[in-house]
Amino acid sequence: MRFMPQTERDVAAMLETIGAKHLDDLIAHVPASLRASATINLDRGRSEADVVGEISALAARNTGASGFSSFLGAGYYRHFVPAAVRAVIARAEFATSYTPYQAEASQGTTQAIFEFQTLITQLTAMEVANASMYDGASAAAEAVLMARRLMPRRPVVALSRALWPEYRATIRTYLSALEGLDLVEVPFDDATGATDLSALDRIANDRLLCMVTGYPNALGIIEPLGAIAQITHRAGALAISATAEGIALGLLRAPGELGVDIAVGEGQSFGLPLQFGGPGVGFMAARLTHLRQMPGRLVGQTRDRDGRRAFCLTLSTREQHIRRERATSNICTNHSLCALAATVYLSLMGRVGLRELAEQNVELAHQAAAVLEVAGIRRRFSGPFFNEFALKLANPLAALEAAERRQILAGVALGSDYSELSDALLVSVTEMNLGGEFSRLAAAIAEVR
Amino acid sequence: MASAGRIGPVAVAETPATPQRIEPVAGVPLIFELSSEGRRGVDLSPRAAGQRRGAEIIGVELCREDLPGFPELSEPQVLRHFIRLSQLNFAQALQFYPLGSCTMKYNPVVNDELAALAGLAGLHPATPAHLAQGALELLARMEAALAEITGMDAVSLHPAAGAQGELTGLLMVRAYHRKRGQARHKVIIPDTSHGTNPASCTLAGFEVIVAKSNRRGYMEADEVRRLVSDDVAAMMVTNPNTLGIFEPEIQEIAAALHDRGAMLYLDGANMNALLGVAKPGHMGADIVQLNLHKTFSTPHGGGGPGAGPVAVKKHLEPFLPMPRLKRCAAGYEFDAERPDSIGRMRSFHNNFGMIVRAYAYILALGGDGLGMASRLAILGANYLRKRLQPHFPSATGEPSMHECVLSHDLEKRAGVSTLEIAKRLLDFGIHPPTIYFPLVVPGALMIEPTETESKEILDSFVDAMERIYDEALNDPERVKNAPQTLPVSRVDEAAAARHPILRWEKKA
Numbered sequence: 001m002r003f004m005p006q007t008e009r010d011v012a013a014m015l016e017t018i019g020a021k022h023l024d025d026l027i028a029h030v031p032a033s034l035r036a037s038a039t040i041n042l043d044r045g046r047s048e049a050d051v052v053g054e055i056s057a058l059a060a061r062n063t064g065a066s067g068f069s070s071f072l073g074a075g076y077y078r079h080f081v082p083a084a085v086r087a088v089i090a091r092a093e094f095a096t097s098y099t100p101y102q103a104e105a106s107q108g109t110t111q112a113i114f115e116f117q118t119l120i121t122q123l124t125a126m127e128v129a130n131a132s133m134y135d136g137a138s139a140a141a142e143a144v145l146m147a148r149r150l151m152p153r154r155p156v157v158a159l160s161r162a163l164w165p166e167y168r169a170t171i172r173t174y175l176s177a178l179e180g181l182d183l184v185e186v187p188f189d190d191a192t193g194a195t196d197l198s199a200l201d202r203i204a205n206d207r208l209l210c211m212v213t214g215y216p217n218a219l220g221i222i223e224p225l226g227a228i229a230q231i232t233h234r235a236g237a238l239a240i241s242a243t244a245e246g247i248a249l250g251l252l253r254a255p256g257e258l259g260v261d262i263a264v265g266e267g268q269s270f271g272l273p274l275q276f277g278g279p280g281v282g283f284m285a286a287r288l289t290h291l292r293q294m295p296g297r298l299v300g301q302t303r304d305r306d307g308r309r310a311f312c313l314t315l316s317t318r319e320q321h322i323r324r325e326r327a328t329s330n331i332c333t334n335h336s337l338c339a340l341a342a343t344v345y346l347s348l349m350g351r352v353g354l355r356e357l358a359e360q361n362v363e364l365a366h367q368a369a370a371v372l373e374v375a376g377i378r379r380r381f382s383g384p385f386f387n388e389f390a391l392k393l394a395n396p397l398a399a400l401e402a403a404e405r406r407q408i409l410a411g412v413a414l415g416s417d418y419s420e421l422s423d424a425l426l427v428s429v430t431e432m433n434l435g436g437e438f439s440r441l442a443a444a445i446a447e448v449r
Numbered sequence: 450m451a452s453a454g455r456i457g458p459v460a461v462a463e464t465p466a467t468p469q470r471i472e473p474v475a476g477v478p479l480i481f482e483l484s485s486e487g488r489r490g491v492d493l494s495p496r497a498a499g500q501r502r503g504a505e506i507i508g509v510e511l512c513r514e515d516l517p518g519f520p521e522l523s524e525p526q527v528l529r530h531f532i533r534l535s536q537l538n539f540a541q542a543l544q545f546y547p548l549g550s551c552t553m554k555y556n557p558v559v560n561d562e563l564a565a566l567a568g569l570a571g572l573h574p575a576t577p578a579h580l581a582q583g584a585l586e587l588l589a590r591m592e593a594a595l596a597e598i599t600g601m602d603a604v605s606l607h608p609a610a611g612a613q614g615e616l617t618g619l620l621m622v623r624a625y626h627r628k629r630g631q632a633r634h635k636v637i638i639p640d641t642s643h644g645t646n647p648a649s650c651t652l653a654g655f656e657v658i659v660a661k662s663n664r665r666g667y668m669e670a671d672e673v674r675r676l677v678s679d680d681v682a683a684m685m686v687t688n689p690n691t692l693g694i695f696e697p698e699i700q701e702i703a704a705a706l707h708d709r710g711a712m713l714y715l716d717g718a719n720m721n722a723l724l725g726v727a728k729p730g731h732m733g734a735d736i737v738q739l740n741l742h743k744t745f746s747t748p749h750g751g752g753g754p755g756a757g758p759v760a761v762k763k764h765l766e767p768f769l770p771m772p773r774l775k776r777c778a779a780g781y782e783f784d785a786e787r788p789d790s791i792g793r794m795r796s797f798h799n800n801f802g803m804i805v806r807a808y809a810y811i812l813a814l815g816g817d818g819l820g821m822a823s824r825l826a827i828l829g830a831n832y833l834r835k836r837l838q839p840h841f842p843s844a845t846g847e848p849s850m851h852e853c854v855l856s857h858d859l860e861k862r863a864g865v866s867t868l869e870i871a872k873r874l875l876d877f878g879i880h881p882p883t884i885y886f887p888l889v890v891p892g893a894l895m896i897e898p899t900e901t902e903s904k905e906i907l908d909s910f911v912d913a914m915e916r917i918y919d920e921a922l923n924d925p926e927r928v929k930n931a932p933q934t935l936p937v938s939r940v941d942e943a944a945a946a947r948h949p950i951l952r953w954e955k956k957a
Contacts (some may be wrong), residue, residue: 001818002827003555003746005903011825014832023824026831027726029608029848030695038820040598043945045815048559055809058480059568061583062576072573075796082491084528086565089750092542093535097882098554098696099752103940104932105478105539105875106772109751112534115480118952122518128951131752134542137796145652166796169771173792177623177654181915222511244796251503253513276584277574277797278609279754291949299751302945304937305930309477314945326561330648333742337750340531347480351519355755358495358502366506384507404577412575416785 001045013086013298041175058378059138067407069437073388074218074412075136075164075267076277079357080431081345085271088344089337099297099333103312109336112310116343123249123346124263125256126285131313132339133282133298136266140212140242141174142295143262143284147210147238149293149328154209154237155182160195162188162217165417167242171212180243186211186364190420191209193221193381204235210262215241215255216248218279219381219414220388220426229259238262246270246283246342246387247430250349251358255285262286266380271345272338273438281338291315294424295329338385357431365429368438372427376440377449379423390414395448396425403444473646476936479556480542481899481953484520490527493666506732518955537936538629539880541749545906547833549852549895550643550678552721552743554743554826557813560806560835562747569805574797578782583803585781586773591808592758598811598819599717599737599759601732604797605769611718612645613794614738615685619653620791620877621736621768622683622712628768629788633682633711639668641691641887643718654907655682656761660847662889666845677709687716688732689850691887691895693726693830703733712736720744721899722827725820729760736761741800745807756803770794824852825900828905835849844890852897854890857918865928867923874941875918877913 008013013022020026027035032158051153070078072229075295093108106272113131120129133139144157151234155174168185176179184203202408211232216222230237238421239413241255243265249255249422253352255263268280286294349357369379372391380390380448393399396413403410411443504512522530533826541544546553570582592604619636626633631719636655638646639662646655660676663669667890673684684706688847696702703713715734721744723729729737741747741756748754761769764901771790772783783798827850834843843853870925871881871894883895898907921928932938 001821003557003814004822006825006828006900010904011524011828014828017836018831019827020831026824026848027695027850028695029861030727031697031700036726036729037731038723038727039818040725040816042594042597042811042816045818046812048813051809051812052559052563054812055563055569055587055805056566058564058583059566061586062568062572068580070573072575074575075583076574077570079791080571081856082524084537086489087528088531091532091535092556093538093751095748096541096543096553097538097751098541098546098551098553098749102539102871102875102881103881103942104872104937105880105933106751107936108534109538111477111479111537112531113751114951114953118479118481119519121952122516125484125513133561134754135611135796138609138613138794149612164796166793169793171796173620173770173794174652176791177620177652179654190941207692222507222650248659250516251512252697253511257513258785273565273570273802274573275570276572276576276801278795278800279756279802280796281754291951298949298951300945302941304941305939306937309936310937310940312940312942312945314942314949314951327644327648328650329649330608330612330616330645332612332645333753333755335750335754336752337748338467339755339872340751343480344527344531345531347520347522348524350484350489350491350521351516352521353489353491353493354516354519356549357491360493362503362506366738384511386507409573409576409580433838 010336017288034414038204068409069407071411071427071429071441072408072409074426075166076274077428078274078430078432079247081271081273082348084348085341086346089341096339102312107311110299112340112343114301114311117299118341118348120283120285120341124285125254126263128291128296129283129285131299132336133284133296133333135280136242136244137170138192138256139264139282139284139339140167141171141381142238144212145174145212145263146293146295151209152228154207155180156210158186158203159183160213161185161219161338162193162195162219163212163214163242164218164244176202192383193219194383196229197227200228200231203283204231205394206236208235208237210238210240212240212242215243216386220361220385221383222252222386224256225255233259240438245314245386247358247361250291252363267342270342271385272341275376278308279335279338281335293328296331296392297334319429360431364431364433367387368429371438372442375446377442377445387430390424390426390428392423393425393449398448399425399445402448403441406440406444408441410442410445467699469848476537479953480520480530481518483522483530485524486521486804488521488523489525490522540801544878544880545793545902545910546880547896547898547910548880549897550718552899553749554746555901556746556748556898557810558832560809564802564805579779579898582780585774587752587808588804589781591804592774594811595739595758598724599760600728601737602763603766603769604758604760605773606755606758607770607794608759608805609795609800610753610755611738611740611757612649614759615645616652617770617794618714618736618738618759619649619655621765623653624768625765626682633680634678636682637676639686639891642685643687643716646685646716647650665847666694667696667847668698668702670698670705673702673705677706677711683712683714685714685859687719689719692845693849693852694845694857695850699732700783712872718743724823724824726823734746735765741803741807746810747803747806754803756800756801766822769875772798776854822900828835829898829900829902833898833907837914841894841917844893852895856890856892859921860892863921865925867894869928870917872927873917874913875932876934879910879913
């Protein structure tokens with residue numbers, strides 16, 4: 001009962017004020033049959049020490065978490081998190097505040113979100129960004145819904161097959177409720193691993209609503225996003241990019257520069273722990289002309305009565321509060337605390353740091369690929385890659401097992417999501433990988449090749 | 450009496466390195482205004498020893514020239530900036546936060562520490578199941594606990610937030626009817642519903658029918674019988690509803706829906722009133738979503754992250770989203786073979802970090818403690834309602850559950866609006882209740898104290914409300930000009946919407 005301050009005397013006094021005798025008198029109006037069966041059959045409450053003991057024991061059983069060298073990526077990335085990021089998001093003033101409906105009491109949260117929005121527009125070279133989405137996949141789904149609101153008559157949604165499988169699946173679910181939409185997959189080139197431009201060209205007509213492309217894509221390849229946007233635009237459709245590895249945007253040409261209309265992605269790389277896949281933080285940026293159809297929360301700059309700069313939630317007429325069934329989305333919670341982590345992280349990295357980190361990631365990944373190459377292990381695709389690449393292996397599952405015996409998590413077998421890629425293992429490298437790991441990885445894989 | 454409200458010392462602005470003056474300068478400059486070329490807040494390990502620059506490796510044509518506008522600061526500058534920002538916030542850890550429908554209860558500190566354990570925080574979602582059995586078992590135990598708490602048959606922890614849980618639930622309703630060859634395309638929603646309910650319905654492709662609650666503030670089964678037809682897929686009911694009233698006819702409503710082949714979707718946003726009091730499963734609910742950040746004490750974080758598990762009865766289990774946890778010989782794994790599943794709602798498994806926190810909370814309270822939490826939350830709400838009754842009468846004569854909706858006559862008597870009352874409360878260091886909601890109560894003040902607030906705090910809130918009432922009658926300008934003790938005075942929200950400024954831009 002340590003979370004509840006009421007003493008027996010308090011309870012008695014409060015009951016007396018109310019005019020009740022017993023706590024259960026207050027729920028006497030709840031049908032008796034419901035009350036009778038409402039007892040929660042769980043163990044009795046525990047001390048803090050016991051809870052720590054129990055959950056620590058569960059944590060300790062995740063042997064993959066320590067002692068292993070890891071090349072797992074595929075949409076979630078292991079990057080170093082500066083301590084200052086954790087220090088800020090641990091602040092109770094941020095963690096235990098609510099959605100900033102009372103602007104005057106929420107200038108900290110609203111200003112931080114305004115800074116997040118700005119950083120995302122800078123990173124993507126777009127004009128407007130929202131206050132964060134749940135994650136990359138749902139942000140991509142919301143982007144397609146947004147495109148649909150912008151051009152309700154176009155029925156074809158094109159997804160690159162090299163877009164993350166989770167993103168494709170989420171888009172599929174979100175669209176399942178809408179009538180008259182066709183989802184088509186644009187294949188990737190078996191040699192390069194990039195989206196097949198000629199295939200896109202064939203479906204690019206006035207029925208096309210939008211094209212969603214991973215950047216970099218799920219095979220690690222840096223897509224020719226400019227060419228894809230061009231083809232998409234020629235058909236009058238919208239180009240959407242989805243980035244799972246945000247660090248890449250520190251180096252690669254920005255989606256906005258390449259003609260993308262809506263840039264979404266996952267911000268987990270920006271200072272959030274892996275946490276078994278969540279929470280992450282989605283981002284979404286778009287052109288100013290599309291602002292009114294953008295889903296989710298937005299913070300705007302304004303003034304207070306004394307003319308001082310101030311911030312508040314804005315354009316909420318698009319939200320669930322007012323028009324309700326005509327809202328642009330049902331988003332109520334965003335991932336504000338995670339967006340704050342990303343804001344702190346990107347501020348620490350800064351203009352030079354983020355670029356250098358991105359370059360390090362490229363260098364290390366290419367070093368790893370070179371070490372593997374020397375051991376006779378080839379890449380599956382020839383396209384340019386950022387910090388993740390697929391290997392061509394006769395038996396990726398055997399390679400994973402061999403690596404695991406050496407305390408190495410070698411990567412993700414692409415065959416589970418791509419039947420045509422049962423010969424491919426996706427390896428991810430970040431600044432967390434040490435040089436010596438590459439030769440150990442090569443040795444492990446070479447053992448079963 | 451609560452002491453006059455301050456949210457801590459208002460920071461004195463550092464002089465921006467480059468003079469980009471906004472007159473008059475607000476409390477804290479933007480991070481971009483503090484930037485100075487050449488500073489950095491992180492030292493990278495010199496590990497990439499290959500000496501080839503990234504741009505040369507992948508070709509300059511793929512690379513951007515720069516990150517224009519990106520900030521450049523030292524670590525202490527960054528830290529100081531955000532700590533200053535933190536001081537401009539109200540927060541549950543500092544203030545009474547009786548925000549109706551949001552359940553701003555205490556967030557146990559230990560929960561954050563547990564979620565940060567290396568074995569949990571460092572776990573990659575693609576880790577093979579046999580190396581993540583601790584995490585999977587935690588998820589399985591949480592599913593079982595939530596099934597027990599709700600009285601439902603199966604639970605998915607997948608959705609990323611309460612509203613996403615709503616959408617997930619509605620998509621399952623849709624998939625269920627479709628599977629049975631029924632094209633039911635309408636959902637009934639009470640006029641007291643949460644704003645997310647109709648929005649979620651629209652997203653799920655349903656047309657919304659609004660049902661009227663009666664004069665006493667609850668939903669009558671007769672009204673439901675009148676509206677339900679073979680076109681109706683489900684009804685979405687919040688119970689207790691947003692007036693803080695337990696829906697007395699809920700079981701009859703469920704029966705009325707089920708008789709016509711429609712389902713009862715129970716919005717579990719107000720679950721903090723029901724722990725050990727009544728289980729949604731026994732009310733006849735087919736689906737309920739749970740907002741972990743409300744009932745189960747995970748951080749609100751200025752708007753999230755949340756987590757919105759869905760609990761269902763057996764007939765909906767096949768439709769639960771992917772991935773779905775299942776038992777296997779070696780323990781637990783994720784099941785990929787679920788042909789009737791609505792599919793994925795998000796990346797990876799779930800908001801695991803939030804689930805760890807909520808599980809820690811459930812362990813700490815146990816079955817008995819959870820039941821006591823709801824009872825004390827109900828006690829607090831009824832206490833406030835009773836004490837405020839002379840000046841702020843209840844919007845309904847029905848008994849309150851964990852929150853109460855009050856009204857007032859100050860608009861008529863003194864021209865003082867509910868918004869102004871709310872702003873004045875800020876001056877007393879108290880976060881205002883939810884206002885103007887539910888929409889059916891004019892000038893509503895929706896107050897939810899939660900079980901984690903002491904009698905002294907509740908009494909000081911009553912004092913503040915009484916004082917504001919007096920002020921409104923005797924010195925209305927004081928109320929209308931609130932807040933005056935915060936880092937900013939009344940914020941012009943209309944101007945923000947008229948001329949949206951949504952990002953900082955570098956002056957040319």
